[in-house]
Amino acid sequence: MTGSSRASSDRRSRYSGLSLLRHAVSGRPWPPAWRSHDLRAGYDVVIIGGGVHGLATAYYLARNHGITDVAVLDKGYLGGGGSGRNTAILRSNYLTPEGVRFYDRSLELYAGLAADLNFNVMFSRRGHLTLAHSDASLRTMRWRAEVNKVSGVDSEVIDAADVKRLVPHLDVTAGARYPILGGLHHPPGGIVRHDAVVWGYARAADSLGAHLHQDTEVTGIDVRAGRVRGVRTTRGDIAAPVVLNATAGWSTLVADLAGVRLPVQTFPLQAAVTEPVKPFLRTVVVSGSLHVYVSQTSRGELVFGASVDPFASYSTRGSLEFTEGLAGHVLQLMPSLAKLRLLRQWAGLCDMTPDFAPIMGHTDVEGFLVDVGWGTYGFKAGPVAGEAMADCIAHGRPPDLIAPFGLQRFAEGRLMGEKGAAAVGH
Amino acid sequence: MMLVPCPWCGPRHAGEFGYVGEVQPRPDPTTATTTEWRDYLYLRHNRAGWTRERWYHRMGCRRYIVVERDTVTNEIRRSP
Numbered sequence: 001m002t003g004s005s006r007a008s009s010d011r012r013s014r015y016s017g018l019s020l021l022r023h024a025v026s027g028r029p030w031p032p033a034w035r036s037h038d039l040r041a042g043y044d045v046v047i048i049g050g051g052v053h054g055l056a057t058a059y060y061l062a063r064n065h066g067i068t069d070v071a072v073l074d075k076g077y078l079g080g081g082g083s084g085r086n087t088a089i090l091r092s093n094y095l096t097p098e099g100v101r102f103y104d105r106s107l108e109l110y111a112g113l114a115a116d117l118n119f120n121v122m123f124s125r126r127g128h129l130t131l132a133h134s135d136a137s138l139r140t141m142r143w144r145a146e147v148n149k150v151s152g153v154d155s156e157v158i159d160a161a162d163v164k165r166l167v168p169h170l171d172v173t174a175g176a177r178y179p180i181l182g183g184l185h186h187p188p189g190g191i192v193r194h195d196a197v198v199w200g201y202a203r204a205a206d207s208l209g210a211h212l213h214q215d216t217e218v219t220g221i222d223v224r225a226g227r228v229r230g231v232r233t234t235r236g237d238i239a240a241p242v243v244l245n246a247t248a249g250w251s252t253l254v255a256d257l258a259g260v261r262l263p264v265q266t267f268p269l270q271a272a273v274t275e276p277v278k279p280f281l282r283t284v285v286v287s288g289s290l291h292v293y294v295s296q297t298s299r300g301e302l303v304f305g306a307s308v309d310p311f312a313s314y315s316t317r318g319s320l321e322f323t324e325g326l327a328g329h330v331l332q333l334m335p336s337l338a339k340l341r342l343l344r345q346w347a348g349l350c351d352m353t354p355d356f357a358p359i360m361g362h363t364d365v366e367g368f369l370v371d372v373g374w375g376t377y378g379f380k381a382g383p384v385a386g387e388a389m390a391d392c393i394a395h396g397r398p399p400d401l402i403a404p405f406g407l408q409r410f411a412e413g414r415l416m417g418e419k420g421a422a423a424v425g426h
Numbered sequence: 427m428m429l430v431p432c433p434w435c436g437p438r439h440a441g442e443f444g445y446v447g448e449v450q451p452r453p454d455p456t457t458a459t460t461t462e463w464r465d466y467l468y469l470r471h472n473r474a475g476w477t478r479e480r481w482y483h484r485m486g487c488r489r490y491i492v493v494e495r496d497t498v499t500n501e502i503r504r505s506p
Binding site: 261411 | 469
């Protein structure tokens with residue numbers, strides 16, 4: 001580390017208005033935000049998966065616990081999986097008290113993240129609105145609102161007139177195929193720039209000493225006498241007493257390498273984005289009945305997301321059939337968008353668990369930890385999952401916040417039943 | 427979209443079917459231990475590649491069928 005201490009202090013130079021001006025005038029290129037390293041023969045902690053979860057864990061390990069001998073491995077590039085494919089929506093209006101507490105801490109971390117990482121993550125607290133198209137969904141929303149309020153989370157059921165005031169482009173007429181009867185309004189929710197979150201954590205973890213290895217695929221996990229010894233990768237072997245599986249999409253395949261089976265099935269979730277237009281949509285709008293959520297990015301594009309595909313698959317190809325269906329559903333909500341053109345569509349992989357809650361903590365293999373099963377809610381939980389997993393690694397046991405989310409809950413019959421996890425139906 | 431090879435109706439649009447999941451042997455409920463039963467309920471192989479799985483032809487013959495599908499390419503074929 002000593003050899004690179006000068007380079008390290010250079011990189012720690014803060015992004016500021018002054019440094020922006022200096023670079024604009026001098027025309028000097030910005031230094032890379034993180035370094036490349038040769039693979040070391042051993043690390044204290046190896047994290048598999050260079051997305052927001054893995055990078056956040058590396059960052060909080062260094063910042064909160066002083067553990068800096070950490071490697072983050074990714075088979076592709078940083079943030080190329082779920083972290084780059086989600087729809088960047090943040091909220092904490094979940095249905096179980098454990099879920100509300102957990103996601104609310106994440107929202108709190110997101111709110112202070114730009115200052116914490118010295119990296120603009122463009123967090124925009126613009127409110128999150130879930131529409132009710134039936135009496136049944138209004139009833140569930142009242143329940144959710146009460147669970148939220150007991151935990152101190154701002155969440156309120158509003159009527160159709162208030163929905164119209166909040167989002168004038170919505171069709172709230174009674175003749176709609178899915179009439180809008182009201183909604184669950186969650187003002188602290190919002191959106192963030194997902195790539196910036198990845199890059200911010202990567203830069204911060206790197207400057208605190210973690211090694212980020214891209215293009216490094218894990219091909220095996222060494223387990224002897226019930227204990228993890230290290231990992232084998234396409235670039236060489238690494239000895240490590242602690243290995244964290246922080247992958248999404250491939251989490252069961254990575255866990256299989258250690259002989260750990262997970263109650264996870266992988267489903268694609270498709271999303272699409274339109275050409276940019278002037279800002280008109282302030283709120284994140286979600287319709288469970290129409291299986292769609294819409295938000296407008298800071299660049300002006302409208303981002304549409306759907307529910308997961310109807311069958312398990314590792315395919316990340318989108319389909320025309322899906323896109324047509326999605327566009328049709330958006331137009332039922334906001335007919336005035338009919339002339340907008342779609343720029344692109346894609347799919348991300350969602351690791352679904354039987355109870356729509358993630359799996360965090362230890363496994364039967366000593367030293368092999370998991371932070372997986374993130375379904376459709378992984379991105380919004382990135383900071384808190386990183387903070388909690390770092391705590392779990394540093395202290396050898398999960399903190400109270402994530403204790404209910406352990407893998408053993410399936411063997412013990414203590415499933416979470418987090419139906420509020422799904423913004424739209426599954 | 428995929429065409430699912432139904433042994434009774436021939437190749438039909440996947441939207442006609444309900445996806446049930448990968449085929450796995452069901453333990454005898456009278457003799458299975460709690461752990462075995464919970465493993466059967468919750469654990470999945472979730473293979474990336476050819477998988478034997480059950481589909482339900484809900485808008486056709488309304489029978490449960492077994493097919494093989496490559497979960498990476500979504501190529502699908504009749505189960506031998």
